[in-house]
Amino acid sequence: MADRPSARALPDELPQEEAVTRYRRHAEIPGWHQDALTEATAVVIGVGALGTETARLLAQAGVGRLVLCDPDDVDESNLSRGALFTPADVGRPKAEAAAAALTALVPGLRAEARHAELSAGVGLAELRSADLVLSCLDSIAARVSLTRRCTLVGAGLLDAGTHPWGGEVRHYVPGGACFGCGLTPAERETADDPWSCARPVAAASHGASAPVSALTAAWLTTTALRVLFGLPEPAGITRVEPVSGTAYRLAAERDPDCPLHERIAPGSVSRTPVAAGGRVGELLALVAADEIALGWNPFGTPLPTTIRLRDAAPDATLASLRVAPRELIPVVVPGDPARTRYLELAAEGEGNR
Ligand SMILES: [Zn+2]
Incomplete structure (x- = not known):
């Protein structure tokens, strides 16, 4: 039987009765543990089309604390894709606009905006102690940087990406394959760490429509919630392909020569x-x-x-x-x-x- 929300773990800011009523339907879902979400911290890196939709779903599910990190500001082109942005947000930092929208949507949520690139926005100890780190980035270089930082502190990583008509969700666990394991040596060198001897950062070369981002974000969030609940969720890659009407898993092999496995003792x-x-x-x-x-x-x-x-x-x-x-x-x-x-x-x- 699924757990019912308890008074103990509900956010202080949210009246108990309101919270119990809000999450009543969740209690009917086998394996759902509202308390586990209330007490959880999720770090969302990248607050664009994927990141806003993912953050919205996590917040409405009841995740208690979200750290949102993105160095960019909202521009007009984000309004057709970002789930949380309005025309009044244009010019405002994405992380701040998203945090404000989420707090209005889910009273009691602790949403922290980090208007910075990853290495200046979220410290390694924060990655280490987060219950979940979610990558909603749009370049290989940024993913390499995030992978390196997560590996340094033994943090798992859920990564998602889109292509014009589909998406991919990648679940990496400490000690297993990482995002870098699937890259060529040249691709691994495209880290966007400011201090690295990096090649020029490869920008995203294509976009995805809001429905494709939402579909991929929903898949990502479903995986995230199952990880937070401690339910079986295999590591590896899931491809979501609406055009062919399929979704399927691929194994991710750990490459012993991958240079991104350094760990801080x-x-x-x-x-x-x-x-x-x-x-x-x-x-x-x-x-x-x-x-x-x-x-x-x-x-x-x-x-x-x-x-x-x-x-x-x-x-x-x-x-x-x-x-x-x-x-x-x-x-x-x-x-x-x-x-x-x-x-x-x-x-x-x-x-x-
Ligand atoms: Zn690796």
Whole structure:
């Protein structure tokens, strides 16, 4: 028998009776656990046609906290495809417009907008502790970057993509195949990490209509909910092809030569009381004289040419250097890779202990 929503796990902002009534029909679905959704955090990377529809479905299903990350602003062309945008949103950051629309749609939802590229918007500790990371990106390069960051902290990843008349949902679990395993070496080099020696980023070369995005998002969200419920959901790729009236699964093979499998040893991470809103000097006070603390994104004026935090003004905030919330800051000793360690930034307003 499916669980009924309980008072314990309902968001404080939502009156209990209203919440129980809202999710009453879910309780009739075998395997549904409303509490698991209420307590869950899902990170949605990319808030375009796929991302908005996915976020909407997750929010209305009852996922309690959504982190929405996208560096772009809403433009006119998004209005025919984005489920959450109105003409009044044109020019506004996509993540902020989507978060506002979702909060209006689902009172009690905690929707956090990150108007930034992935490596500046969502820290590695946030990816590690999320219940689910969903990739709704539109380029191979961005997916390679997200895959690398998820793998660094052992986070699973649900990725979706569309083509003009169909879509694909890819379920990657820690230790299994990753998105990069299915790429050629040349494709893997197209990471859009600002610090990488990347080839020019390949932009999406085609679009998909709103119905195709919605279809793919619905498939993605169905998979996401089953993962959150702990129901059987095999890793691999599902192709959804409306033209032929089919959907089918493909195995994803782990490539032992794939270079995206590097993992940060959990024992090399120390928590700090410094948050991304904190000062560079506060963080550097935790670093020994022969150690160098690094950002993941280059900074500097007039050109961003360094990632060494000691090159920044001590009173600059880490966030102003595009350091993400709850980031893991690499600390290296030149010539001694065995001493590489990571400082975990605290959540804003909550010093780590
Ligand atoms: Zn791989």
